[in-house]
Amino acid sequence: MNPRRGAWWALLVLLTLGCGAASSGSEASLVARSSLPATDRDPLPYTPPPADPGLAGETMALAASGGEDQARQMLRALVGALRDVGTQGERPLTALFDEEVGQVADRVATRAGRPRAGIVQRLLIYARRSIIPPEAEVAELFDLDDVEVHRASVFFRNRELPSTVTATDLVVQAPILAPGRNPMRTLFGWSDRGTLVVRPGREPRIVAY
Secondary structure: OOHHHHHHHHHHHHHHHHHHHHHHHHHHHHHHHHOOOHHHHOOOOOOOOOOOHHHHHHHHHHHHHOOHHHHHHHHHHHHHHHHOHHHHOOHHHHOOEEEEEEOOOOOOOOOOOEEHHHHHHHHHHHHOOOOOOOOOOHHHHEOHHHOEEEEHHHHOOOOOOOOOOOOOOEEEEEEEOHHHHHHHHHHHOOOOEEEEEEEOOOOOEEEEO
16 A cells, blocks of 8 residues: 555544544533433522512501501500690691590580580690600509400491491490599590590591590
8 A cells, every 4th residue: 555545544534533532522521411310401580689578577467457556556645645746736636536525424525526626625735735744654544454456347346436437447445543633534525444545547537536
């Protein structure tokens, strides 16, 4: 055989063997990759971000309480607004009452509600005389451990609802302690227990007392 032709044949054989090895390596790589589990080959699925736990908790708490916490807080807010008229003015007190306010007492419950403005002006007369001392705390005037909250439909089940009250309103009752009896009798006509009817919501309001 011609020496030059033999060299060309040897070179062709070497090139053929090299391509075969590369092809075998690529095929082996593909086989190895295809044998992996789907979770290792595919991208991770999209996971939406979690909801804000604070907002979720507030919504659940409000739904669970049915507005009872709001109703309880209205007693604190009322005492605070009366006590702090000298520094806060009359606006906080006015904001607590609905436009028409009824009365809980049997003999006057069915009468038409009284305008908010007249009630607030009467309360302001006594509040500005510091009928509730500036340093007084709500817990000194009421027994906050014995506060009761009832749905109006239950509380008034044996009598007519006051004219400004609906069945879904909430009735808050709190025993009055000795230091609070004279001020509460003068302000609201209460003797042993204070009674507020509250309409809960985004802006809770006192609809009767």
